[in-house]
Amino acid sequence: MAKKKSLSERQKNILSFIHSYREEHDRPPTIREIGAAVDISSTSVVNYNLTRLEERKYLMRDAEVSRGISFTDKALEFLGVVADSVNDAVGAVAADMGLLKIPLRGNIGASLPLESVMSDFSSYDEEDAIEISSSMVNGRSQDLFALRVDGDSMIDAMVNDGDIVIMKHQQTANNGDMVAVWLEGDTMTLKYFFYEGDQIRLQPANPTMDPIIVDPEVVQVQGKVMMVLRQTA
Amino acid sequence: MAKKKSLSERQKNILSFIHSYREEHDRPPTIREIGAAVDISSTSVVNYNLTRLEERKYLMRDAEVSRGISFTDKALEFLGVVADSVNDAVGAVAADMGLLKIPLRGNIGASLPLESVMSDFSSYDEEDAIEISSSMVNGRSQDLFALRVDGDSMIDAMVNDGDIVIMKHQQTANNGDMVAVWLEGDTMTLKYFFYEGDQIRLQPANPTMDPIIVDPEVVQVQGKVMMVLRQTA
DNA sequence: CTTGACATCGAACACTTGTTCGCTTATAAT
């Protein structure tokens, strides 16, 4: 089952309750107060829903702290907190804004070429799109896709497990491009790409590591890395 | 002896601390947090002072409720609290459009603490703001800033020369936070932060590297890392 | 029909946080 796009009714009720509770009491509610308000009898179910809201970036939580809940901007937007006059200003500025919505297509790991990940271009879960300002990456939405790194195999590229890699469809490379390559038919790796004579040098991003020199026929370029994103909080 | 007309210095400090704590955390502080901030070692002395502030109509308290403290109008008048600033409105505009505009404040390297980078909050070059979808990072524009990494000193954090680090103002850390710390008065580093007994474990992001175990007094947390961005093309 | 993901639940537990107690010290008034 794919992740649901929208919040459940319960989760919407939780956000609304937290908001009205804060206005009334000048502090966030407790887990138990939320449960009482939205008719959940178990603190672990409240906790479960708050965790979902946190994952969807509606809430921020501080662990092991009483009333350790706060709203994100996304939550405030959902709640319609912004005054109408500010909304009018928003309308004027919005036309100038460029947001790219880039599909998060799946995972990249050490042992799977991109083709098997990329088999279906035409649809993806809205929830898993990456939104980036167009000023931050060159390219059009149609040419870009995102992959989440699965495992430690990209560490030599300074890319950690869980990082998101924004890529551009490309099967050729120029000197200095960071590319995803399918190497010798069994390994995916991210490296800087250089032609050296009739061979190819694949240079790790980590400057303390040695390059690989290979014959061109064992290298299949599968995309160019445009950006790496790491969410640490 | 008649009751003193004015507040003691300690009571004024308490009110100021509660105010700044609320702005930073979106919730009131605990009795213990107040004590720590105004150098009172006993919860009963904090309680005594809060009772005095309540008697003088600066505070309202809810009994037997965590963080059950709120300000009266008299307290707000004392603190000089004003309506939302222009900056708050600007932040709300950006949030409403789904974009966060985060100031790029300068560079972070091995040998410069954040204070010297962050000395001037009031202005920054519009050109150097990082625009990010609000769905991608928790927080409000006011609390976030970006720094560009200068040099190879953050490699153990899987952060390369030229990467951009999105940070949140924060001088405390919770277990598991990735933080920027000023270490032993001469080194800036990015690490995962854990309390271990009465010491602190600073864990590199690179899973092949060993942690550092240090005494708390040689560590100054200077911000929490929310996201790392690497532009490779 | 089976399986896996999501959601719910009560209970127990761990930890946080507020309150109370008995005492000591500081200070101002007498």
Add this chain to the structure above:
DNA sequence: ATTATAAGCGAACAAGTGTTCGATGTCAAG
């Protein structure tokens, strides 16, 4: 010098609050 009041203190305790566990139910996909 004495007394009353204000302020401070550590410790213990009570209550609040968040987290975890093992279990069950629902529903969509296969």
